[in-house]
Amino acid sequence: MSPKLYPRRENTRPDSLPHMFCPGCGCGQVLNYFLRACHELDVKPQDMTCIGGVGCAARIPVFLDTDALHGIHGRTLPWATGIKMTRPDMPVVVFAGDGDALSIGGNHFIHAARRNIDVTCIVVNNLNFAMTGGQVAPTTPLAATTMTTPYGSSEPPFDLCKMAETSGATYVSRWTTAHAMQAIRAIKTAMQHTGFSVVEIITGCPTHFGRYALGTGDPTKVVDWIKSAAIPKTRADKMDPEEMSEGLVVGEFVNTQRPVFYGSTIYESGDNDETS
Amino acid sequence: MASDGSNPQSRVLTGVHFMLGNYATSEGALAAGCDFFAGYPITPANEISERMSQRLPEVGGTFIQGEDELFSIYAVTGASIAGAKAMTATASAGYNHFQEGIGYAVAVEAPCVIVDVQRCRGENFATQADVMQMRWGTDGDYEIIVLAPSSIQELFEYTVRAFNLAEEYRTPVIVASETTIALMRERLDIPTAEEIEIVNRKYTDLSPDEYKPFAAPEYGVPDFAPLGEGYGTIYSINPHDEEGSIDWDPDVYERMYDRLTGKIAKNRDVICQPRSFAVDDADIVLIAYGSEVRPALDAVQMARDEGIAAGLLKLDAVWPVPEEQIKKATAKAKEVISVEMNIGKYANEIERVVAGRVPVHRCTKNRGIIHSPEEIYRSIKEVWK
Numbered sequence: 254m255s256p257k258l259y260p261r262r263e264n265t266r267p268d269s270l271p272h273m274f275c276p277g278c279g280c281g282q283v284l285n286y287f288l289r290a291c292h293e294l295d296v297k298p299q300d301m302t303c304i305g306g307v308g309c310a311a312r313i314p315v316f317l318d319t320d321a322l323h324g325i326h327g328r329t330l331p332w333a334t335g336i337k338m339t340r341p342d343m344p345v346v347v348f349a350g351d352g353d354a355l356s357i358g359g360n361h362f363i364h365a366a367r368r369n370i371d372v373t374c375i376v377v378n379n380l381n382f383a384m385t386g387g388q389v390a391p392t393t394p395l396a397a398t399t400m401t402t403p404y405g406s407s408e409p410p411f412d413l414c415k416m417a418e419t420s421g422a423t424y425v426s427r428w429t430t431a432h433a434m435q436a437i438r439a440i441k442t443a444m445q446h447t448g449f450s451v452v453e454i455i456t457g458c459p460t461h462f463g464r465y466a467l468g469t470g471d472p473t474k475v476v477d478w479i480k481s482a483a484i485p486k487t488r489a490d491k492m493d494p495e496e497m498s499e500g501l502v503v504g505e506f507v508n509t510q511r512p513v514f515y516g517s518t519i520y521e522s523g524d525n526d527e528t529s
Numbered sequence: 530m531a532s533d534g535s536n537p538q539s540r541v542l543t544g545v546h547f548m549l550g551n552y553a554t555s556e557g558a559l560a561a562g563c564d565f566f567a568g569y570p571i572t573p574a575n576e577i578s579e580r581m582s583q584r585l586p587e588v589g590g591t592f593i594q595g596e597d598e599l600f601s602i603y604a605v606t607g608a609s610i611a612g613a614k615a616m617t618a619t620a621s622a623g624y625n626h627f628q629e630g631i632g633y634a635v636a637v638e639a640p641c642v643i644v645d646v647q648r649c650r651g652e653n654f655a656t657q658a659d660v661m662q663m664r665w666g667t668d669g670d671y672e673i674i675v676l677a678p679s680s681i682q683e684l685f686e687y688t689v690r691a692f693n694l695a696e697e698y699r700t701p702v703i704v705a706s707e708t709t710i711a712l713m714r715e716r717l718d719i720p721t722a723e724e725i726e727i728v729n730r731k732y733t734d735l736s737p738d739e740y741k742p743f744a745a746p747e748y749g750v751p752d753f754a755p756l757g758e759g760y761g762t763i764y765s766i767n768p769h770d771e772e773g774s775i776d777w778d779p780d781v782y783e784r785m786y787d788r789l790t791g792k793i794a795k796n797r798d799v800i801c802q803p804r805s806f807a808v809d810d811a812d813i814v815l816i817a818y819g820s821e822v823r824p825a826l827d828a829v830q831m832a833r834d835e836g837i838a839a840g841l842l843k844l845d846a847v848w849p850v851p852e853e854q855i856k857k858a859t860a861k862a863k864e865v866i867s868v869e870m871n872i873g874k875y876a877n878e879i880e881r882v883v884a885g886r887v888p889v890h891r892c893t894k895n896r897g898i899i900h901s902p903e904e905i906y907r908s909i910k911e912v913w914k
Binding site for chain 1: 564565567582586587591592593594595596597599600601602603604605606607608609610611612613615629630633636637756757758759760761762763764765766767775
C-alpha cells in the first residue's frame with residue numbers, strides 16, 4: 254500500500270484521458286478516489302461492471318478500464334439489479350449524480366435500498382444539474398440561486414443519507430472532496446460491504462453551482478465553502494437541529510448487515526444461505 | 530399446473546394442455562431458455578408474471594416484481610447484457626413506460642423479449658391499437674421485430690421464436706399479445722425439448738485486446754463478450770464506434786444506425802413467415818394478424834361457400850413489414866381488405882406496399898370486441914358487389 258502513489262493509470266481505460274470534466278470539478282477527484290480505493294484493496298475494475306447514467310458523474314465509468322453501462326438518466330439501479338441477479342459473483346458499482354439518484358431515479362434508489370441489493374452506489378452530489386447548465390436539483394440548498402431558481406430555490410433539499418438509511422441501505426456514509434482520505438476509506442468499506450452500500454460525496458462544481466449559487470467560479474473557494482458547510486457527525490450529534498440546519502453532516506451513518514436480495518420470491522428453504 | 534401431470538421442475542412441459550394464453554406465453558419463454566423476468570402488475574398481463582414467479586425459481590432463474598415498468602425494462606436489459614435470456618410483460622399503458630428502455634436495448638443491441646397484452650385505453654377490452662406504438666414508440670431511428678400470435682398455440686410458439694430472433698439479431702423482440710387470446714383457454718401441444726429449436730447468442734473467441742464490441746459484418750450482428758473479464762465494453766446509448774467508444778462523429782452515427790436498422794430491414798424476408806390461405810386464385814385478399822386472423826379465416830370460408838374467391842394472408846411478424854410477401858399475395862387480387870381491431874392503422878402499411886396497384890379496404894372494429902366472422906363476411910360482400 255502506497256498512499257502517496259498517484260492513482261493507478263493502468264486501471265483507466267486506454268486512450269480515454271484526459272477526461273472531459275471542467276477544471277476544479279469534483280468528478281475527477283471521485284474518479285481518483287475510486288482508482289485509489291481499487292489499488293489499496295487490490296481489486297481491478299476489469300473484474301467488475303461499473304454503471305453511469307446521464308450527467309457529469311455518469312461519465313466516470315467511461316474513464317475506467319471496466320465493462321460499463323451508460324447513457325440513460327436515472328436507471329442505473331435497475332440495470333445494476335438485473336446484472337447482479339444474473340452475475341452475483343461480479344462486483345457492480347454505480348456512479349450516480351444527485352439528479353440520477355434522487356430526482357429521476359429517486360424511486361429506484363428507495364427500492365434498491367429496501368431490497369438491499371449487493372451493489373455499491375457512489376452518489377456524486379454537486380448540488381445541481383451541471384451537465385445541462387446548472388439548474389436546480391433536489392439537493393440544491395434552500396434559497397440557492399441556480400439557472401432555474403433565479404430568485405433563489407423555494408424547495409427544501411433531500412438528505413440522501415437519511416433517505417438511504419430509512420429505506421434500508423446497510424452501509425451509508427457522506428464525505429466531500431475536502432475529505433479525500435475519508436472518502437477513499439468509505440469507498441473501500443462500501444466495496445467490501447455485502448449489501449446496498451451508499452457513499453455520498455459532496456463535490457465542487459465551480460462552473461455552475463459555484464458561479465450561480467456561491468458567487469465564485471474559483472475551485473479553491475468552492476472547496477473552502479464545502480469545508481465550512483461540512484459538520485462531522487461526532488460534532489453534529491451534540492448540536493441542536495436548528496444550529497446545523499444549513500450544514501452537511503459528514504461521517505458514517507450506517508454499517509450493518511441483513512439478508513441481501515436475490516429475487517422477489519423465497520424459494521424452497523426460505524433461508525438464502527448466500528446472504529452473509 | 531399440477532393438474533397437467535407433468536414434472537414442474539422441467540423447463541418444457543411436454544404434452545397436451547388446456548391452457549390460459551398468458552400461461553402459454555410464460556411456458557414458451559421457459560422452453561426458450563428464459564432465466565430472468567421482471568414485471569410490474571397490470572391487467573390483463575398478470576398471469577404471465579404470476580406463472581413466471583412460480584416457475585422461474587424452479588428452473589434456477591430469477592423473478593423480480595419491480596417498482597415500476599421502467600425498473601422492469603432496465604433490469605431486463607441489464608440482465609441481458611450480463612448474459613441472461615430476459616423477458617418482461619405488460620399491457621398497453623405499461624408499454625408506454627417501456628419505450629425509453631427499448632431505445633436503449635436497440636442501441637446497445639441487448640436481446641430481450643417484451644410482451645404487450647394489448648388492451649383498450651383504461652379498460653381491459655380487446656384491441657390491436659398498439660400496433661403502431663410497438664413500431665414507432667421510442668425516440669430515434671430503429672427497426673424492430675414484432676410477432677403477432679393468434680392462438681394459445683402461437684403464444685407459446687411465437688414466444689419461443691421471439692427469444693430466438695432476439696438472440697440471433699441482438700435486438701428487443703415484441704410479442705403482440707391481445708386480451709382476446711391472453712385470457713382465453715384452448716388446446717396447447719408442447720413438444721419435447723429436443724423438438725424445440727433454440728438459438729443462443731454468439732460469444733467472441735477473441736481476446737480482450739483483439740475484440741471490438743460493435744464490429745460486425747455489413748448488416749450483421751456483433752459477438753458478445755462476457756462482463757467482468759477484461760473486455761471493457763461500454764454499453765452506451767450515445768453514438769459509439771465499433772470499439773464501443775462514445776464518439777460524436779457524423780460518420781460513426783450514420784454507420785451505427787445503418788447497421789442497426791439494416792440488420793433487421795435487410796433480413797425481413799427471413800424474419801417474416803406469413804401464411805397464405807386460399808390466396809392463389811383469390812379475387813379478394815384479406816390481410817390480418819393476431820386474433821383477428823380467426824374470424825377472418827372463417828369469413829373466407831363463408832365467402833368460398835357462397836362462390837366468392839376470397840383468401841387470407843395471415844401475418845406472423847407485423848414488423849418488419851413483410852413487403853415482398855404482401856406484394857406476392859396481392860399480385861392477382863382485385864380487392865384487398867385489411868382486417869384490424871383498431872381505427873385502421875396497419876392498413877396504411879398495406880396501402881404503402883401495394884402502392885395503388887389494388888384498392889385497400891378497411892374492415893376495422895374499435896369497440897373492445899373482436900370481429901365476428903359475419904361482420905368480416907359482410908365487408909367481403911360489400912367489396913364484391
